[in-house]
Amino acid sequence: MLSAQRISGIIDREVIAEDEAELRQGDKVLTADRMTYWPVDDEVEAVGSVRFQQNDDVISGVKMRMKLEDQFGFFDDASYFVKRPPKEAVRARSSTPSSEFTSGFAAPRALDIAPGQTKVKSRDRAKTGATEARGEAERIDFEGENQIRLSTATYTTCKPGNDDWYLSIADLKLDYDNDVGTGSDATVRFLGVPILHTPWMSFSLNNQRKSGFLTPTYGSSSDNGIEFTLPYYWNIAPNMDATLEPRVLTKRGLEIGTTVRTINEALGGFYSSNARLEYLPNDRQAGINRWGVALTHNQVTANGFSGAINYNRVSDSDYYTDLSSQISKTSETQLLQQGMLTYGGGGWWNAMVNVQSYQTLQPDPKNPVTPPYRLMPQITLNARQPDLFTTDSSLFGQYTYFIHPSSAKVEGQRAVLQPQVSLPYVTPGWYVTPRVGVNVTQYALSYPVSVANDRSSINRSLPIFSVDSGMTFERPSNWFGRDYTQTLEPRLYYLNIPYKNQNNIPVFDTALADFNFAQIFADNQFSGWDRINNANQLTAAVSSRLIDPTSGAEIMRGMIGQRLYFTDDKVTLPGTTARKWSNSDLLAGFTGQVLPRVYADAAVQYDPGDQQFQRYSIGARYFPEAGKLLNASYSYNTQAATPINQVDVSGQWPISGRWQAVGRYNYSFEQNTPVEIIGGLEYNAGCWVLRVVGHRVQTAEATSSTSAFVQLELSDFARLGSSPLNLLQRRISGYGVANHPMTDSALAEQ
Structure with missing residues (x-):
């Protein structure tokens, strides 16, 4: 539809509109002082105070000519504003971007899923924010829908009236089909001062992934001197990318870091991988070649199998503290090297094979770190039938072969079998659950632990009996002018395990467990199976909660508990002493929102x-x-x-x-x-x-x-x-x- 104060021309051939001329076509609105429209070619030429708007995009200038349907044409001496709505992106569930840059000359993002590949749940989807850009240009050429070329132009994402920073560029192509901007002879000006110049550049228009150089980073540290990194990002495929990061450290040399990520479907399931390699030849400070590697791989198949690999290794004990490596966010002393295979397709049972080792670092000679045993391998079986003849029955089995990097340590095999049966009785206000089980453990050692204990084959069998009970009381309550439901939940847990001397059993992977609210209701005060405590004890605890009656959300929780012993503690770890008192330490805890916007x-x-x-x-x-x-x-x-x-x-x-x-x-x-x-x-x-x-x-x-x-x-x-x-x-x-x-x-x- 064309309107104006004066309209003239030849019907179906040429229409001339003057004074407040306006042309509307679909989502396009064009206004100008004078306008000539050729209906056969669907082409328009506008002169004087020209303003063209399509959706949120607005371009103004002195002269314009364009084929409206095909969107081919040009603007002279124009200013522009371009806005694109959010686009839905798919985030990789197992990996984060290898670079921190939101955009730049190229911007890595969370990996996308290729069309027709992995199905992603709604929670894995995220919408990027709307992107806006504006500027001026001597000439703007329209090269089709979503294709804009600007000559001798400026580009900024600042709001109108704010030119704190802008890109001054000789030639700029905005490709909104691929969300990529490319240009030549570009200078970034900040507060009127040129801060970066490049003969060629490419950047993302929507903060999404694309190949190219990332924004350089620089900094300094007391250990490495001045640091400068110029990363290159390679968007290999929708489900694979890589980042190459050459890093100059003036005190040490040139370090090369590489990260490769991939996600995909395989064997009817899903897998994701992330590999990181860093290499610094001839570190001038340390006088050695230095390197680090980190590899993670997780996979799930359609037939119930899943697997994981987590491999980490560095060249020396001071690698993290000296180089601030991206492989690890904090200094570590035990680098995990692990492979796991799990089967859970049985429904009521599952099994896992685990091979595990560590690289032990010694960054502080004054505080040596003890290397742990390697699991070569460990096989675990769990089974449970919660409704087997009105009982809740379960079985735990595990076989482990322990190997130590030091030949001075005893090695061996350990097999554990622990079946148990419980008979839960549950009502809306209270419950009682008696349980009986037995732990059977078999050791085959490389040699006896000591002369006094000269057996290399050891058997241990211990019955376990417990009764767990609790009650729940509720009442309406009002705190700080708000209504809540307050609960009072007492709990008693009785445990009985007879004593058996275990001093002839080596300590492969066992330590005293952390004493907390979860542990005081556990059967064993030790983590691992090399020690099982004797017990004739009662744990008493009470907790209280404030619950929002409308949403059911827990606002705050308070707890207090203690364990009472009716027999002496006779099972200990080497170098430790038995407890002195007939009751345990008292535990108390609180968590929740205490005031509006205050959490404690x-x-x-x-x-x-x-x-x-x-x-x-x-x-x-x-x-x-x-x-x-x-x-x-x-x-x-x-x-x-x-x-x-x-x-x-x-x-x-x-x-x-x-x-x-x-x-x-x-x-x-x-x-x-x-x-x-x-x-x-x-x-x-x-x-x-x-x-x-x-x-x-x-x-x-x-x-x-x-x-x-x-x-x-x-x-x-x-x-x-x-x-x-x-x-x-x-x-x-x-x-x-x-x-x-x-x-x-x-x-x-x-």
């Missing part, structure tokens, strides 16, 4: 015999709104291998205008030194964010590492510099990116 957690372990606290922790989190967060906690633990006495404070908070502070301070009173310090400032200008962050971490008792991060994020375009986002998200619980802050519901899920 507390746990206490108190020894009533010695009248002293063994450990306690208290923490609080204040989250008034997105972008405002405070965390504070204090931990004290005398039971840990290294005693803990630490205070930890972290958060992010607006301080003035668009500025916000981020930080963490973790101080150890035991070592009289800060364990970790993070301090930084973020400035959010809307279409760009500046982050300056410093990080100091104690890597060993007498050594620490200091790093600095400076990053400029140009929203929906690129992140320049060294990124602190991964550090902040890992080390500050609840941290939200300045221009994408965490919501209250997202924080509650943590």
